[in-house]
Amino acid sequence: MGVGTIARRYAIALADVAQNKNEVEKIQAELHQWQGLIHENRELSIALTNPVFKHAIKEKILETLIQKFSPSQTTANFLRVLLRNNRIAHLKEIAESFSEVIEERNNVTLAKIVSARPLSEDEKEALRKSLEKKTGKKIRFELSTDPSLLGGIVATVxxxxxxxxxxxxxxILKEKFIHNV
Known part of the structure; x- marks a missing residue:
């Protein structure tokens, strides 16, 4: 089973609990904080994921971190489950999948927008309305610029x-011109 499939299963289970407890935003923020903490600290990442370290040592490290950073009970329990099931190494993928699951459930989709120049707020709003009408979903933007576009935008939904x-x-004009000559 691939990491993406595993991450999605854990994300769905956590999303169910988070929505039942009305803690989605809090848990989402905590997951991203924890994945950043673990993945940005090489020694910590090795200590929690390396099979050479005994599970009891890993549990002690995690419990110390939980006491220090005081996450919600749901997040703390989820981290314990990941550690127990040797899935803590996949926390980044699980956090990303969690965000995707929540967006799917809220009928939100990502639109990657590349424009030749930064868009004004009015342009962003007009684009959002247009894409929401075309897709039937709420739109979340990921914006970037690429001057080589010369003008206009490329939207990937x-x-x-x-x-x-x-x-x-x-x-397109060049191709038409070549084929008509």
């Missing part, structure tokens, strides 16, 4: 790409 860039239009 799921597996659908809307290419409204000047560069794309010029490429």
């Amino acid at each position: 799921g597996s659908t790409v809307f290419d409204g860039s000047v560069r794309n239009r010029l490429t």
